[in-house]
Amino acid sequence: MSDYGTRVEAPPKRPNLTRNLLLATAVACLGSIQYGYHIAELNAPEQFLVCPNDPQTNGITSAAPQCISMTEQQFGAVTSIFSLGGLVGSFFIGSYASKYGRRSTSLYISVLSFIGSLVMFIAGSFNSLLVGRFIVGVSCGSAIVITPLFINEIAPPQWKGALGSMNQLSINLGILLTQSLALPLANLEDWRYLLAVGCILALLNALGWWWIGESPQWLVLHKHDTLQASMNLARLRNSSLQVAKQEIEQWSESNNNNSDSDTQELTFLGYITNSLYTRPRLAITLLLVGQQFSGINSIIFYGVKVVSQVVPQYAILVNLAVSIINVIVTFIASLVIDRSGRKPLLIVSALAMSLMSLLISISITSNYSVLLVLSLFGYIIAFALGIGPIPFLIIGELSSPESTAQAQSYGTVCNWLATFVVGYTFPILNQLMGGYVYLTFSVMTVLLLIGIRRYIPETKGTLNASEAWQNFH
Structure with a gap:
């Protein structure tokens, strides 16, 4: 029940999803796509990748043999070492991302992913495949930390759920990409090209991060650079610098009132x-x-x-x-x-x-x-x-x-x-x-x-x- 003449205000309108915000989200999600891709990349080509365990072929060291001689236990080790690498990457990356920033850290992660994928592509033995898979795991374990962290920091509150769920969607897209490419490439002649796609994805991710600005929240919390943070946020929101400063002041004040710890x-x-x-x-x-x-x-x-x-x-x-x-x-x-x-x-x-x-x-x-x-x-x-x-x-x-x-x-x-x-x-x-x-x-x-x-x-x-x-x- 309301008084006569009282105006009922409409609920606040959702801010628009700008092109720059969507682009920044997409670049971050390329890391999650790589995570999904590498999870499933060895599933379909297993029967072509692994040579029969013939003692005469077990010592192959050619730069790119048609297949790599491995036992089931060795192939299992190659598959599971991805998780070990991911664990290492996830454990250390939080501190690096806090110290050096989300963008700079992600650039290094992309380079690491490229190197790991390249090592797997040219692998001529069980050991080299194992090393490449571990490096890829480290990069993916790092990326899967950075992606939701970065998206959460750049998304407007009304869109955090929708944009945050892009992380899982991207993982699924990576898995789907692997399985789709496996249809034409999972054979004795072409299975290596499945691994080479990881190099392409890593390169695209590095190029994308080169053009994306640093997280405004990180700039304020860790560098105390309110001006650059406001400029980056204004670009993401497609708004004026003044409007961006007001948003930063709003969440900065809220965070200061509820935080007693030093971020660094x-x-x-x-x-x-x-x-x-x-x-x-x-x-x-x-x-x-x-x-x-x-x-x-x-x-x-x-x-x-x-x-x-x-x-x-x-x-x-x-x-x-x-x-x-x-x-x-x-x-x-x-x-x-x-x-x-x-x-x-x-x-x-x-x-x-x-x-x-x-x-x-x-x-x-x-x-x-x-x-x-x-x-x-x-x-x-x-x-x-x-x-x-x-x-x-x-x-x-x-x-x-x-x-x-x-x-x-x-x-x-x-x-x-x-x-x-x-x-x-x-x-x-x-x-x-x-x-x-x-x-x-x-x-x-x-x-x-x-x-x-x-x-x-x-x-x-x-x-x-x-x-x-x-x-x-």
């Missing part, structure tokens, strides 16, 4: 031991570990083998369709994430994934081919709606400004460790349990659902982490 003194060890960050650290651990324990990489890493248990003749096509659906639904999620909120999408996503995991288990153990395909599609749709895109983007929304870089590193390290655990143990569990292994994933996702309800606040529309936690009980 916080280390990774300080972040994981300081009780000030206990609640966000618990939430980040729950989401980033839970995302992997839901079993998603059992499909990304071993999807062809999983489907082959029931429909071997269509395994590659089903796996490609899964990737296409993942991309489409992640894009749809980006359109609704700022309207529906983070927590409702996480809850619905976890519930649906648990159900789909149960159906996957039934379909494999009972040899129901149609049910397997449908439940796989449902599983991927559920993942792409919430558990996929939200964990990485919500780290910055749950973390105070001085801890954001280290929080992003911490969350990504947790994700890498969980990825390694699932990637390493799934073949073993699958051999021991068969389709019943997906019952384990179903239970884990239920536990994740309970944790989301109890420990994750809603961050939709909040100005900063302090506001999100103050409204959470």
